[in-house]
Amino acid sequence: SQELEQSPQSLIVQEGKNLTINCTSSKTLYGLYWYKQKYGEGLIFLMMLQKGGEEKSHEKITAKLDEKKQQSSLHITASQPSHAGIYLCGAPRGEYGNKLVFGAGTILRVKS
Amino acid sequence: GAGVSQSPSNKVTEKGKDVELRCDPISGHTALYWYRQSLGQGLEFLIYFQGNSAPDKSGLPSDRFSAERTGGSVSTLTIQRTQQEDSAVYLCASTHQFFGPGTRLTVL
Known part of the structure:
Protein backbone atom coordinates (compact mmCIF):
# COMPACT_ATOMS: atom_id res chain seq x y z
CA SER A 1 0.00 0.00 0.00
CA GLN A 2 1.03 3.60 -0.53
CA GLU A 3 2.56 5.70 2.22
CA LEU A 4 0.02 8.44 1.48
CA GLU A 5 -3.52 7.30 0.82
CA GLN A 6 -5.91 9.72 -0.80
CA SER A 7 -9.66 9.37 -0.71
CA PRO A 8 -11.76 9.30 -2.66
CA GLN A 9 -9.86 8.19 -5.75
CA SER A 10 -12.30 10.17 -7.85
CA LEU A 11 -15.50 12.09 -7.46
CA ILE A 12 -18.04 13.92 -9.53
CA VAL A 13 -19.89 16.83 -7.96
CA GLN A 14 -22.54 19.21 -9.16
CA GLU A 15 -21.38 22.78 -9.61
CA GLY A 16 -21.98 24.75 -6.44
CA LYS A 17 -21.61 21.77 -4.10
CA ASN A 18 -18.96 21.44 -1.41
CA LEU A 19 -16.49 18.59 -1.31
CA THR A 20 -13.66 17.20 0.78
CA ILE A 21 -10.58 15.22 -0.20
CA ASN A 22 -8.53 13.41 2.42
CA CYS A 23 -4.88 12.46 2.57
CA THR A 24 -3.80 9.98 5.24
CA SER A 25 -0.22 9.08 6.01
CA SER A 26 1.10 5.81 7.41
CA LYS A 27 4.02 7.74 8.94
CA THR A 28 4.37 10.88 11.03
CA LEU A 29 3.58 14.01 9.09
CA TYR A 30 6.02 16.87 9.36
CA GLY A 31 4.15 18.96 6.85
CA LEU A 32 1.90 18.50 3.88
CA TYR A 33 1.70 20.00 0.40
CA TRP A 34 -1.39 20.18 -1.78
CA TYR A 35 -1.20 20.51 -5.56
CA LYS A 36 -3.64 20.59 -8.43
CA GLN A 37 -2.84 19.14 -11.83
CA LYS A 38 -4.64 19.37 -15.13
CA TYR A 39 -4.10 16.45 -17.49
CA GLY A 40 -0.82 16.82 -19.37
CA GLU A 41 0.32 19.79 -17.32
CA GLY A 42 2.58 20.43 -14.37
CA LEU A 43 1.63 20.69 -10.71
CA ILE A 44 0.08 23.91 -9.47
CA PHE A 45 1.02 24.65 -5.87
CA LEU A 46 -2.06 25.24 -3.73
CA MET A 47 -0.75 25.42 -0.19
CA MET A 48 1.66 23.99 2.33
CA LEU A 49 0.80 23.11 5.91
CA GLN A 50 3.64 22.95 8.39
CA LYS A 51 2.23 22.51 11.84
CA GLY A 52 -0.40 20.35 13.42
CA GLY A 53 -3.72 22.08 13.60
CA GLU A 54 -2.73 24.53 10.88
CA GLU A 55 -5.43 25.62 8.50
CA LYS A 56 -4.95 27.67 5.35
CA SER A 57 -7.36 29.05 2.81
CA HIS A 58 -6.99 30.35 -0.71
CA GLU A 59 -10.08 31.57 -2.49
CA LYS A 60 -12.60 28.74 -2.02
CA ILE A 61 -10.10 26.07 -1.03
CA THR A 62 -9.27 25.31 2.61
CA ALA A 63 -6.77 22.75 3.87
CA LYS A 64 -6.16 21.49 7.38
CA LEU A 65 -3.46 19.34 8.94
CA ASP A 66 -4.28 16.99 11.81
CA GLU A 67 -0.94 15.73 13.12
CA LYS A 68 -2.46 13.29 15.59
CA LYS A 69 -4.52 11.57 12.93
CA GLN A 70 -1.63 11.86 10.44
CA GLN A 71 -4.14 13.29 8.03
CA SER A 72 -4.87 16.36 5.97
CA SER A 73 -8.12 17.39 4.35
CA LEU A 74 -8.77 19.70 1.43
CA HIS A 75 -12.19 21.30 1.30
CA ILE A 76 -13.65 23.13 -1.68
CA THR A 77 -16.65 25.35 -1.11
CA ALA A 78 -19.19 26.03 -3.86
CA SER A 79 -17.28 24.08 -6.50
CA GLN A 80 -16.89 25.46 -10.01
CA PRO A 81 -15.85 23.82 -13.30
CA SER A 82 -12.46 25.52 -12.89
CA HIS A 83 -11.84 23.34 -9.84
CA ALA A 84 -11.82 20.20 -11.96
CA GLY A 85 -8.52 18.34 -12.13
CA ILE A 86 -6.34 15.99 -10.15
CA TYR A 87 -5.53 16.89 -6.56
CA LEU A 88 -2.31 15.53 -5.13
CA CYS A 89 -0.96 15.59 -1.60
CA GLY A 90 2.76 15.33 -0.90
CA ALA A 91 4.63 14.83 2.38
CA PRO A 92 8.26 15.74 3.09
CA ARG A 93 10.49 12.75 3.66
CA GLY A 94 14.19 12.06 3.94
CA GLU A 95 16.68 13.14 6.54
CA TYR A 96 16.02 16.82 5.98
CA GLY A 97 12.56 16.56 4.49
CA ASN A 98 14.16 17.35 1.18
CA LYS A 99 11.93 15.23 -1.03
CA LEU A 100 8.25 14.63 -1.33
CA VAL A 101 6.33 11.39 -1.44
CA PHE A 102 2.95 11.71 -3.09
CA GLY A 103 -0.46 10.19 -2.88
CA ALA A 104 -2.00 8.65 -5.99
CA GLY A 105 -4.23 11.65 -6.52
CA THR A 106 -7.95 12.39 -6.48
CA ILE A 107 -9.68 13.08 -9.78
CA LEU A 108 -12.35 15.75 -9.46
CA ARG A 109 -15.01 16.42 -12.06
CA VAL A 110 -17.48 19.26 -11.66
CA LYS A 111 -20.72 19.04 -13.59
CA SER A 112 -22.34 22.26 -14.77
CA GLY B 1 12.43 33.66 -14.95
CA ALA B 2 9.10 33.91 -13.25
CA GLY B 3 8.65 30.18 -12.87
CA VAL B 4 10.37 26.85 -13.40
CA SER B 5 10.76 26.08 -17.09
CA GLN B 6 11.47 22.74 -18.73
CA SER B 7 12.40 21.71 -22.23
CA PRO B 8 11.42 20.07 -24.41
CA SER B 9 7.75 19.88 -23.49
CA ASN B 10 7.45 16.63 -25.43
CA LYS B 11 10.06 14.13 -26.52
CA VAL B 12 9.54 11.01 -28.57
CA THR B 13 12.50 8.71 -28.94
CA GLU B 14 13.32 5.20 -30.02
CA LYS B 15 14.25 2.49 -27.58
CA GLY B 16 17.99 2.44 -26.98
CA LYS B 17 18.59 6.12 -27.70
CA ASP B 18 19.87 8.61 -25.13
CA VAL B 19 17.79 11.65 -24.14
CA GLU B 20 18.51 14.87 -22.26
CA LEU B 21 15.85 16.82 -20.42
CA ARG B 22 16.45 20.34 -19.23
CA CYS B 23 15.22 22.27 -16.21
CA ASP B 24 15.61 25.98 -15.57
CA PRO B 25 14.69 26.73 -11.95
CA ILE B 26 13.35 29.96 -10.54
CA SER B 27 16.14 32.52 -10.40
CA GLY B 28 17.89 32.48 -7.03
CA HIS B 29 16.43 29.14 -5.93
CA THR B 30 19.20 26.95 -4.63
CA ALA B 31 17.29 23.68 -4.45
CA LEU B 32 16.29 21.66 -7.49
CA TYR B 33 14.37 18.39 -7.64
CA TRP B 34 13.56 15.91 -10.39
CA TYR B 35 10.46 13.73 -10.17
CA ARG B 36 8.88 11.26 -12.53
CA GLN B 37 5.16 10.70 -13.02
CA SER B 38 4.02 7.53 -14.70
CA LEU B 39 0.72 5.69 -14.88
CA GLY B 40 1.80 2.69 -12.89
CA GLN B 41 3.96 4.38 -10.26
CA GLY B 42 2.44 7.80 -9.68
CA LEU B 43 4.78 10.64 -8.79
CA GLU B 44 8.26 9.53 -7.65
CA PHE B 45 11.29 11.42 -6.43
CA LEU B 46 14.42 10.97 -8.54
CA ILE B 47 17.19 13.33 -7.45
CA TYR B 48 17.74 16.48 -5.38
CA PHE B 49 20.37 19.20 -5.66
CA GLN B 50 21.06 21.77 -2.95
CA GLY B 51 23.66 24.40 -3.64
CA ASN B 52 27.14 22.91 -3.87
CA SER B 53 26.34 19.87 -1.74
CA ALA B 54 26.53 16.36 -3.15
CA PRO B 55 23.17 15.52 -4.75
CA ASP B 56 20.75 13.06 -3.20
CA LYS B 57 20.47 10.43 -5.95
CA SER B 58 18.52 7.93 -3.89
CA GLY B 59 15.50 7.96 -6.20
CA SER B 94 12.84 24.27 -7.30
CA THR B 95 12.99 25.53 -3.73
CA HIS B 96 9.67 25.24 -1.86
CA GLN B 97 8.63 22.53 -4.29
CA PHE B 98 7.35 24.80 -7.05
CA PHE B 99 7.01 22.65 -10.14
CA GLY B 100 7.66 23.21 -13.81
CA PRO B 101 5.30 22.10 -16.60
CA GLY B 102 7.16 18.83 -17.17
CA THR B 103 8.56 16.98 -20.16
CA ARG B 104 6.49 14.14 -21.54
CA LEU B 105 8.85 11.39 -22.71
CA THR B 106 7.60 8.64 -24.97
CA VAL B 107 9.92 5.75 -25.80
CA LEU B 108 8.80 3.76 -28.82
Missing part, protein backbone atom coordinates in the same frame (compact mmCIF):
# COMPACT_ATOMS: atom_id res chain seq x y z
CA LEU B 60 17.25 7.24 -9.49
CA PRO B 61 15.84 3.93 -10.75
CA SER B 62 18.97 2.66 -12.50
CA ASP B 63 22.48 3.66 -13.54
CA ARG B 64 21.07 4.67 -16.93
CA PHE B 65 19.76 7.78 -15.22
CA SER B 66 22.03 10.68 -14.30
CA ALA B 67 21.64 14.38 -13.66
CA GLU B 68 23.90 17.39 -13.54
CA ARG B 69 23.46 20.87 -12.30
CA THR B 70 25.94 23.33 -13.71
CA GLY B 71 26.66 26.64 -12.07
CA GLY B 72 24.02 26.02 -9.43
CA SER B 73 21.25 26.83 -11.87
CA VAL B 74 20.19 24.83 -14.94
CA SER B 75 19.95 21.07 -14.57
CA THR B 76 20.01 18.31 -17.17
CA LEU B 77 18.55 14.85 -16.60
CA THR B 78 20.07 12.27 -18.93
CA ILE B 79 18.60 8.86 -19.63
CA GLN B 80 20.89 6.51 -21.52
CA ARG B 81 19.72 3.57 -23.63
CA THR B 82 16.07 4.43 -23.06
CA GLN B 83 13.56 1.66 -22.44
CA GLN B 84 9.80 1.71 -22.93
CA GLU B 85 9.26 1.73 -19.17
CA ASP B 86 11.06 5.10 -19.06
CA SER B 87 8.02 6.66 -20.75
CA ALA B 88 6.63 9.17 -18.26
CA VAL B 89 6.32 12.84 -17.49
CA TYR B 90 9.52 14.18 -15.95
CA LEU B 91 8.91 17.07 -13.60
CA CYS B 92 11.36 19.51 -12.14
CA ALA B 93 10.80 21.60 -9.02
Whole structure:
Protein backbone atom coordinates (compact mmCIF):
# COMPACT_ATOMS: atom_id res chain seq x y z
CA SER A 1 0.00 0.00 0.00
CA GLN A 2 1.03 3.60 -0.53
CA GLU A 3 2.56 5.70 2.22
CA LEU A 4 0.02 8.44 1.48
CA GLU A 5 -3.52 7.30 0.82
CA GLN A 6 -5.91 9.72 -0.80
CA SER A 7 -9.66 9.37 -0.71
CA PRO A 8 -11.76 9.30 -2.66
CA GLN A 9 -9.86 8.19 -5.75
CA SER A 10 -12.30 10.17 -7.85
CA LEU A 11 -15.50 12.09 -7.46
CA ILE A 12 -18.04 13.92 -9.53
CA VAL A 13 -19.89 16.83 -7.96
CA GLN A 14 -22.54 19.21 -9.16
CA GLU A 15 -21.38 22.78 -9.61
CA GLY A 16 -21.98 24.75 -6.44
CA LYS A 17 -21.61 21.77 -4.10
CA ASN A 18 -18.96 21.44 -1.41
CA LEU A 19 -16.49 18.59 -1.31
CA THR A 20 -13.66 17.20 0.78
CA ILE A 21 -10.58 15.22 -0.20
CA ASN A 22 -8.53 13.41 2.42
CA CYS A 23 -4.88 12.46 2.57
CA THR A 24 -3.80 9.98 5.24
CA SER A 25 -0.22 9.08 6.01
CA SER A 26 1.10 5.81 7.41
CA LYS A 27 4.02 7.74 8.94
CA THR A 28 4.37 10.88 11.03
CA LEU A 29 3.58 14.01 9.09
CA TYR A 30 6.02 16.87 9.36
CA GLY A 31 4.15 18.96 6.85
CA LEU A 32 1.90 18.50 3.88
CA TYR A 33 1.70 20.00 0.40
CA TRP A 34 -1.39 20.18 -1.78
CA TYR A 35 -1.20 20.51 -5.56
CA LYS A 36 -3.64 20.59 -8.43
CA GLN A 37 -2.84 19.14 -11.83
CA LYS A 38 -4.64 19.37 -15.13
CA TYR A 39 -4.10 16.45 -17.49
CA GLY A 40 -0.82 16.82 -19.37
CA GLU A 41 0.32 19.79 -17.32
CA GLY A 42 2.58 20.43 -14.37
CA LEU A 43 1.63 20.69 -10.71
CA ILE A 44 0.08 23.91 -9.47
CA PHE A 45 1.02 24.65 -5.87
CA LEU A 46 -2.06 25.24 -3.73
CA MET A 47 -0.75 25.42 -0.19
CA MET A 48 1.66 23.99 2.33
CA LEU A 49 0.80 23.11 5.91
CA GLN A 50 3.64 22.95 8.39
CA LYS A 51 2.23 22.51 11.84
CA GLY A 52 -0.40 20.35 13.42
CA GLY A 53 -3.72 22.08 13.60
CA GLU A 54 -2.73 24.53 10.88
CA GLU A 55 -5.43 25.62 8.50
CA LYS A 56 -4.95 27.67 5.35
CA SER A 57 -7.36 29.05 2.81
CA HIS A 58 -6.99 30.35 -0.71
CA GLU A 59 -10.08 31.57 -2.49
CA LYS A 60 -12.60 28.74 -2.02
CA ILE A 61 -10.10 26.07 -1.03
CA THR A 62 -9.27 25.31 2.61
CA ALA A 63 -6.77 22.75 3.87
CA LYS A 64 -6.16 21.49 7.38
CA LEU A 65 -3.46 19.34 8.94
CA ASP A 66 -4.28 16.99 11.81
CA GLU A 67 -0.94 15.73 13.12
CA LYS A 68 -2.46 13.29 15.59
CA LYS A 69 -4.52 11.57 12.93
CA GLN A 70 -1.63 11.86 10.44
CA GLN A 71 -4.14 13.29 8.03
CA SER A 72 -4.87 16.36 5.97
CA SER A 73 -8.12 17.39 4.35
CA LEU A 74 -8.77 19.70 1.43
CA HIS A 75 -12.19 21.30 1.30
CA ILE A 76 -13.65 23.13 -1.68
CA THR A 77 -16.65 25.35 -1.11
CA ALA A 78 -19.19 26.03 -3.86
CA SER A 79 -17.28 24.08 -6.50
CA GLN A 80 -16.89 25.46 -10.01
CA PRO A 81 -15.85 23.82 -13.30
CA SER A 82 -12.46 25.52 -12.89
CA HIS A 83 -11.84 23.34 -9.84
CA ALA A 84 -11.82 20.20 -11.96
CA GLY A 85 -8.52 18.34 -12.13
CA ILE A 86 -6.34 15.99 -10.15
CA TYR A 87 -5.53 16.89 -6.56
CA LEU A 88 -2.31 15.53 -5.13
CA CYS A 89 -0.96 15.59 -1.60
CA GLY A 90 2.76 15.33 -0.90
CA ALA A 91 4.63 14.83 2.38
CA PRO A 92 8.26 15.74 3.09
CA ARG A 93 10.49 12.75 3.66
CA GLY A 94 14.19 12.06 3.94
CA GLU A 95 16.68 13.14 6.54
CA TYR A 96 16.02 16.82 5.98
CA GLY A 97 12.56 16.56 4.49
CA ASN A 98 14.16 17.35 1.18
CA LYS A 99 11.93 15.23 -1.03
CA LEU A 100 8.25 14.63 -1.33
CA VAL A 101 6.33 11.39 -1.44
CA PHE A 102 2.95 11.71 -3.09
CA GLY A 103 -0.46 10.19 -2.88
CA ALA A 104 -2.00 8.65 -5.99
CA GLY A 105 -4.23 11.65 -6.52
CA THR A 106 -7.95 12.39 -6.48
CA ILE A 107 -9.68 13.08 -9.78
CA LEU A 108 -12.35 15.75 -9.46
CA ARG A 109 -15.01 16.42 -12.06
CA VAL A 110 -17.48 19.26 -11.66
CA LYS A 111 -20.72 19.04 -13.59
CA SER A 112 -22.34 22.26 -14.77
CA GLY B 1 12.43 33.66 -14.95
CA ALA B 2 9.10 33.91 -13.25
CA GLY B 3 8.65 30.18 -12.87
CA VAL B 4 10.37 26.85 -13.40
CA SER B 5 10.76 26.08 -17.09
CA GLN B 6 11.47 22.74 -18.73
CA SER B 7 12.40 21.71 -22.23
CA PRO B 8 11.42 20.07 -24.41
CA SER B 9 7.75 19.88 -23.49
CA ASN B 10 7.45 16.63 -25.43
CA LYS B 11 10.06 14.13 -26.52
CA VAL B 12 9.54 11.01 -28.57
CA THR B 13 12.50 8.71 -28.94
CA GLU B 14 13.32 5.20 -30.02
CA LYS B 15 14.25 2.49 -27.58
CA GLY B 16 17.99 2.44 -26.98
CA LYS B 17 18.59 6.12 -27.70
CA ASP B 18 19.87 8.61 -25.13
CA VAL B 19 17.79 11.65 -24.14
CA GLU B 20 18.51 14.87 -22.26
CA LEU B 21 15.85 16.82 -20.42
CA ARG B 22 16.45 20.34 -19.23
CA CYS B 23 15.22 22.27 -16.21
CA ASP B 24 15.61 25.98 -15.57
CA PRO B 25 14.69 26.73 -11.95
CA ILE B 26 13.35 29.96 -10.54
CA SER B 27 16.14 32.52 -10.40
CA GLY B 28 17.89 32.48 -7.03
CA HIS B 29 16.43 29.14 -5.93
CA THR B 30 19.20 26.95 -4.63
CA ALA B 31 17.29 23.68 -4.45
CA LEU B 32 16.29 21.66 -7.49
CA TYR B 33 14.37 18.39 -7.64
CA TRP B 34 13.56 15.91 -10.39
CA TYR B 35 10.46 13.73 -10.17
CA ARG B 36 8.88 11.26 -12.53
CA GLN B 37 5.16 10.70 -13.02
CA SER B 38 4.02 7.53 -14.70
CA LEU B 39 0.72 5.69 -14.88
CA GLY B 40 1.80 2.69 -12.89
CA GLN B 41 3.96 4.38 -10.26
CA GLY B 42 2.44 7.80 -9.68
CA LEU B 43 4.78 10.64 -8.79
CA GLU B 44 8.26 9.53 -7.65
CA PHE B 45 11.29 11.42 -6.43
CA LEU B 46 14.42 10.97 -8.54
CA ILE B 47 17.19 13.33 -7.45
CA TYR B 48 17.74 16.48 -5.38
CA PHE B 49 20.37 19.20 -5.66
CA GLN B 50 21.06 21.77 -2.95
CA GLY B 51 23.66 24.40 -3.64
CA ASN B 52 27.14 22.91 -3.87
CA SER B 53 26.34 19.87 -1.74
CA ALA B 54 26.53 16.36 -3.15
CA PRO B 55 23.17 15.52 -4.75
CA ASP B 56 20.75 13.06 -3.20
CA LYS B 57 20.47 10.43 -5.95
CA SER B 58 18.52 7.93 -3.89
CA GLY B 59 15.50 7.96 -6.20
CA LEU B 60 17.25 7.24 -9.49
CA PRO B 61 15.84 3.93 -10.75
CA SER B 62 18.97 2.66 -12.50
CA ASP B 63 22.48 3.66 -13.54
CA ARG B 64 21.07 4.67 -16.93
CA PHE B 65 19.76 7.78 -15.22
CA SER B 66 22.03 10.68 -14.30
CA ALA B 67 21.64 14.38 -13.66
CA GLU B 68 23.90 17.39 -13.54
CA ARG B 69 23.46 20.87 -12.30
CA THR B 70 25.94 23.33 -13.71
CA GLY B 71 26.66 26.64 -12.07
CA GLY B 72 24.02 26.02 -9.43
CA SER B 73 21.25 26.83 -11.87
CA VAL B 74 20.19 24.83 -14.94
CA SER B 75 19.95 21.07 -14.57
CA THR B 76 20.01 18.31 -17.17
CA LEU B 77 18.55 14.85 -16.60
CA THR B 78 20.07 12.27 -18.93
CA ILE B 79 18.60 8.86 -19.63
CA GLN B 80 20.89 6.51 -21.52
CA ARG B 81 19.72 3.57 -23.63
CA THR B 82 16.07 4.43 -23.06
CA GLN B 83 13.56 1.66 -22.44
CA GLN B 84 9.80 1.71 -22.93
CA GLU B 85 9.26 1.73 -19.17
CA ASP B 86 11.06 5.10 -19.06
CA SER B 87 8.02 6.66 -20.75
CA ALA B 88 6.63 9.17 -18.26
CA VAL B 89 6.32 12.84 -17.49
CA TYR B 90 9.52 14.18 -15.95
CA LEU B 91 8.91 17.07 -13.60
CA CYS B 92 11.36 19.51 -12.14
CA ALA B 93 10.80 21.60 -9.02
CA SER B 94 12.84 24.27 -7.30
CA THR B 95 12.99 25.53 -3.73
CA HIS B 96 9.67 25.24 -1.86
CA GLN B 97 8.63 22.53 -4.29
CA PHE B 98 7.35 24.80 -7.05
CA PHE B 99 7.01 22.65 -10.14
CA GLY B 100 7.66 23.21 -13.81
CA PRO B 101 5.30 22.10 -16.60
CA GLY B 102 7.16 18.83 -17.17
CA THR B 103 8.56 16.98 -20.16
CA ARG B 104 6.49 14.14 -21.54
CA LEU B 105 8.85 11.39 -22.71
CA THR B 106 7.60 8.64 -24.97
CA VAL B 107 9.92 5.75 -25.80
CA LEU B 108 8.80 3.76 -28.82
